[in-house]
Amino acid sequence: MYWYVIEPLDVLLFREAKPFSPSEGSWAKGQFPPLPITTFQALRSALEQYEQKKRDLEFLGPFLLDKDNTLWLRTPKDLLAVKSKSPINEDIPEDNLDEKTNDWNRTEHLQPACLGEKAWKHFCFDSNALQPMVTPPIDKNNEFICGKPESWITFNALIEYLKGENLRNPQDFHADPWSVQILPHIQMQPGTRQVKDEEGYFTEVAIRLHPGWRLVAAMSAKLQQTVVRLGGEGHRALVSLLPDFQPWHKLAAYEQPKDATNFAYLLTPGLAQAQVAVYGVYPTSWQDNLYGCVSDRPLLWGGVSTIQRKEQDKEFALLPQRAFVPPGTIYLFKNILLQQADYLLPEMGGNWLTTFRQLNYGKLLWGQRT
Structure with a gap:
């Protein structure tokens, strides 16, 4: 596997999986970081044989890299920030779990x-479901949970x-290092100064990474420094080899x-078949072996669907096809089942499952906690 720095040369645009058609008031949200297959296709396009439909490449990523080449990954979703009480913050509301914070002990x-x-x-x-996950007991006379x-x-x-180990350094965490940029698109009626009545206006939400921040990913093919298309609207990114990525x-x-x-710990988006x-x-087959899990909203992936309605013919549609479990999800096990210890992916699925495995979807990292 060769590691590559992917440095955007413009804003990045990755539309969400929701069906979208330009019309008055339409709004196409963005999704960032992109799913692995999007970044993989961008890198593969730099190969001469990329149009051949062969599943002969492996991929891992994308993740974030700062100006010092430090690798950043999604924060585990079960972590809580605990702050010591003092006369200054005695009146701060406790258990404010919806907000992120970098001020904790x-x-x-x-x-x-x-x-x-x-x-x-x-x-x-x-x-028939997992038991809820709750905040741990703390010394409420001297501490309080101030967020995540x-x-x-x-x-x-x-x-x-x-x-x-217990983490105690807020500098080891970072907020999303990007800003949102709104891109309105307006199409005028020919020969007039009026916007078209149909498909005349829509808005997209693009991402602009902060200075010094880049994407990083690995692929089992060696590339020379090049520029690739990444995301929609022809936006470009500079791809450079990152040797000896420790x-x-x-x-x-x-x-x-x-x-x-x-x-x-879920490193990359996974697919848990219920x-x-x-x-x-989480997969249904894991349920009896889980104490609990902590996750977030799914990452939707669009695709082509054929819908069969009652007493009607099949119709073509573009709909979200799969709901990926977001990176950072945590699974607490009673016992480790070694046959399930490689990826968070279904056991059967044909060619598409082969693709997900080679692109390292659902990759798990394993830890120990007392």
Whole structure:
């Protein structure tokens, strides 16, 4: 695998999977970072034989790289920020979990609720689902939960996290290093100064990475420095080889579970099959072996669908086809099942599943926690 720095030369535009048609008031949101297949296709386009439909390449990424070539990954979604109380912040509301913060003293993890305790006596939960994840007990006289750490974590801090160590440095976390740029598109009626009544106006949301920040990804083919198209509207990015990328060599030690491993961190978007053609946060086959998991909204991926309605013919449609589990999702296991310890992907799926495996969708890193 060769690692590459991908430096945008313009804004980046990756439309969400929602069906979109330009019309009055339409709004096409963006999705960033892009899904692996989008970045892979951009790199593969630099190969002479890229048009051949062969599944002979592997890919990993994309992730973020700062100006110092530090690798940044998604923050584990079970982390909470804990701050010590002082006369200055005694009146700050506690448990403000919707906001990210970089002002804290240490981190804690969400943990499975103990439903046998008296406090849960009058709460009812689906017996066929995982138990809820709750905040851990802390010294409320001296500390309070002030939110969650920022969205990105350095690879070194993630390694400490996988070792079960308590993180205490807010500088190991970073907010999203990009800004949103609104791109309105207006099409005029020929020979007039009026906007077209149909398909005359729509708005897109693009991403502009902050100075010094770039994407980084690996592919099993060597490229010379080149410029590729990345995303929509013909936006371009400079691709350069990154020799001897040490951060991944260190993370690769956590690709496989060990005897004492008891949790997994999702490095890349995964696909958790709950039922046939239905995707959830965790696979149904894992449920009996899970204490709990912490995730977020799915990443939708569009595609072509044939819809069969009652007493009607099949019709063509463009709809989100799969809901990927977002990176940073955490799974707490009772026992590690080695046959499930490689990827968060369905067991069967044909050529598309082969593609997802070669592009390292659903890649898990394994850790140990007491």
